[in-house]
Structure formats: structure tokens, C-alpha cells
Amino acid sequence: MPAPLTPTALLTALRAEGVTVVEHPGWRANNRNHKGRWGPVHGVMIHHTVTSGTTGSVSLCFKGHSTLPGPLCHGVIAKDGTVHLVGNGRANHAGSGDGDVLRAVVAQTAAPAPDENDTDGNTHFYGFECVNLGDGKDPWTAAQLEAMVRVSAALCRAHGWSARSVIGHKEWTRAKIDPRGFTMSAFRTRVTARLTGRTPEPTPAKPALHPFPGTAWFRKAPTSPVVTAMGRRLVAVGCSAYAQGPGPRWTDADRASYAQWQRKLGYTGADADGWPGPTSWTALKVPYTPSTP
Template identity: 55%
Template sequence: MATAPTAATFAKALRSEGATVVEVGNWATHNRNHKGPWGPVHGVMIHHTVTKGTATTVRMCKDGHSALPGPLCHGVIAKDGTVHLVGYGRANHAGLGDPDVLAAVIAERKPPADNEATVDGNRHFYGFECENLGDNKDPWPPEQIEAIVRVVTAICRHHKWGARSALRHLDWQPGKVDPRGPGMDWDDVLARVTKRLAGDKPAPQPAAPAPKPLPKPAKPVVDLSRLVAAARSNPAAKGTPVTYSGVRTVEAALVDAGLLAKKYSDGHYGTTTVTAYAAWQRSKAGGGYRGKDADGIPGKASLKRLGDRYGFTIVD
């Protein structure tokens, strides 16, 4: 567990490790922190962009696109090895991933196969996008691989982490394949990071290194759009109701608020849950809504209030 350094210290650490760094626009304050926390940080994640051309790639990673707002990472590693810093703070790069993988990164051991996506990776990882088409044909030049090694080493050195605090996107989220292609040998990258960490600043070997602490259990994440879909379909009982696991999270919060009997916390957003959520909307803690604004269908503001009080976060 670690607190990210200031943007200036972050850039200095990269340069101190020999990386060629370009600071792009307002990168130091460009982030998605209004959508949720960034930190504690536990590792650094490497991606490929599926793009061609450094200027286009850097612009996209800084600004994002219609489906995903920027920044999409903290830095872009170009083909020539230049590191373009485009954001600092929470960035849209990792998405939801496997809690067992997070535990392995914290313990600095080889991650298991990822098979679920329930933990907010944008909160816990530095992210670097590497310019590559991702077609398993586009090569990774030696200069780009060396820059990856130096970036990972710089961050690990700052936080006193080992090389296993680095991971690939494909290690984190089911269905992802990045980074891949000719010249990308992840085991070699980790070996080179380990060598740099050990060789540049040798230190006596401790008799019994203290393990990194396990993370506190991550807060559940509730997707607002999926929750609303479930809320609108189930009470109507027309056709097949929409199911969503986040309903149980919300129902558990309503139970804790004393608005829903525990026996109705069943994952079905039926009329009883609608009535309980409407009571939350009308309550002072839920926002004091009235009329159509207290219809029992979750809105962003009332759901955030519920999550802040009863221990879950929302995405929309």
C-alpha cells in the first residue's frame, strides 16, 4: 500500500531512471478524480494502444474518445522510447479486475489467471499505454522495451517495490490481450527491472523481509445504469426481468438503513425494494426528494449518498 507522490516527484523519478520524458499540456492536474479516489497505489500496469502514430496516440490517450473520457493513462510510451506524460491521478486505463490478482501484486508474487472483474483498477494502478497496433504482428522496438523497463523501475524504486508490482492489462482483466507482439517478452522485462533495482543501488539483504500488507477489502462497485435497468424491469414483471448482482449490494445498504427487511434482500429489485428505495430518497440522508423524484428508481445523487454512508462506490 502506498501513496502516490506529487506529479513533480513522479516526473523526476522517471527522468532519474534515464527515461526521456515529455510533459504534455496540463498533465499534472488532468485526471478523473471527481469520479472516485486514486490510491492507495499498489502497482504499475502496461497496455498497448491499438493505434499507429505517436501524435495521434498521445492525443487520444490525453483526451479520450466518445466512449471513454481521458486521460486513458498516466503516460504514453512511444515507439522511440519517449515517455509522454498525459495525466496524473485517476485515469481510465484499468477498469474492473480480479481481486486475487490485486492480492498477488501486493504480495509481489506471480498473478493467478484472472477470472472475475470486481475491483476498481483505476484506483490502484499507475497506467502506461504503449504505442502498438496490438495485432500480434506490430513489433516492439528495443528502445520502447527499454523505456518500459526504466518506467517500471522508477516507480518500483520510489515505492520500494519489487518487479512483481508490475503487471500487464491481460493479467488484470478477463478478455484482454495487451501487451503482445514480436519483441514483447514480459518475463524478460521483469528480469531487467529486477536487475536494475538490485544493481544500481545495492543494499544488504535483510534476514527476513517484511511482507507487504494485504489490502483492505475493496468496496463493492455498483453500476448505476445496470441497477436502473434492473429496477425498471423487475417491478413491471413484463417479460424476463433484468438481473444484476449490484441489486444485492443496494438492498444490503437499505437493510442497514432500516428501510428494508433482511428477508427481502434477495437480489430482486421488486416492489418491496422500490418502496424501500423511495423511502431512502425521501429521507434527509438520501436527499429529501419528493414527488416523481422519489419514485424508488435510483438516481446518481441518491445512490452516491447511499454508497458513501453504507460502503460501496458507483460507476455510471
């Protein structure tokens, strides 16, 4: 029966894998063991926090809240790749999930899609909350993803598991969507590479935000999905002169809406003429949109 690592053994495993670790005061005794068993452990579960900022996220995961007491995981993985340990023992992170998934994890086989919530995951999984809004737009930094891979590999190595023992919360129960923004299959490929010493071919990352197309591009009255994406962002920030739309073709309504945005940023006169510039465009945070003419 795989017993959970002791706090000292966990620290040793993480640091041996090259992880930067911060010990939150009191983490070694912070657990929910009085509510149920902790162990045997069979895998690692990856989550996103739906929060921003390291300090607040760590505090929340250590203490929990009125309806879900902490710890909410064993470690919080920050954007800079630092792993903040907040709990040791049973933690409120996995909740109920599919027993068939657990059996697949134990057998080191491909897990089925979850369709039941009949098994307590808090007993059997280490949990790591990774700081991300979980909206599909908040970017995952290279340092954070690498730390997530190393944490997973460290625990797999310590227990003699393969990457099949690493799952996302959404693979445990269909009631959850985390982690969002990357695929767990690609993540497990990286964990396998870490465990075997092979380096996978990197997948080019799609930028989170769309680069500024240039003022001259807008002056040509383009028809492009980028114009639609920009218009939607203008509506979202409360700067809309649209009677309908926005749509893909640049119109006077787009220019009038953009002028509202420029004035909202504090521009006046000719600087608020509705023609996008690099600074106001960056501040608008238009999501990356493919198929630009």
C-alpha cells in the same frame, strides 16, 4: 498506505532512471478523480495502444473519446522511447479486474490467472500506454522496450516495490490481450535486473519480416512455408490468382499473383513478370516464417 507520487516526484523518479520525458500541456491536472479514489497505489500496468503514430496516440490518451473520457493512462511510451506524460491521478486505463491479482501484487507474490472482474484497477495502478498496433506483428523497438523497463523500475524504486508490482493488462482481466508481442515474465526479469543492477542475457530477437530469399530461390520452384506466407500476404493486398490455396509449393498461381502485386506497385513489362525482387518483396511485408529449406 502507499500514496501516489506527486507530479514533481514522478518527474524526478523518471528522469533519475534515465527516461526522456515530455510533459503534455495540462497533464498535471488531467484526471478522473471526481469519479472515484486515486490511491492507495500498488503497481504499474502496461498496455498497448492499438494505434500508430506518436501525436495521435498522445492526443487520444489525453482526451479519450465519447465512450471513454481521458486521461486513458498516465503516460504514453512512443516507439523512440520518449515518455509523454498525459495524466496525473485516476485514469481510465485498467478498468475492473481480479481482486486476487491485486492481493498478489500487494503481497509481492506470483499473481493467479484472472477469472473475475470484481475490483477497480483505476484506483490502484499507474498505467502506461505503449504505441503498438497489438497485432503481434508490429515490432517493439529496443528503445521503446528499454523505456518501458525504466519507467516500471522508476516507480518500483520510488515505492519500494519489486518487479512483481508490474503487470500487463491481460494479467489483470481475461477480457484483455495487452500487451501483445512479448511476455510479461521476461519483461519483469528485465525490470528486476534494472532494480538490482544486473544485466540479463539478451534473448535474440526474431525478425518481424522475412528477408528476401532471392529471385533464384523462387525459380527453383521451392516448397516452403515462406511461399504460403507470401501467398497469404498477396491475398491480403488484393492480388490473388489462386483457384485454391495458397500453399507451400511455388506454382504458376503464385507467379501470376505476384505479377498482380508488381503491377499494383506500378511496375510494367519485364519488371512485372511475377518473379519476386527485393524492392517488391520488402513492400509486401511477408511476416517472418521459420523452417525455410
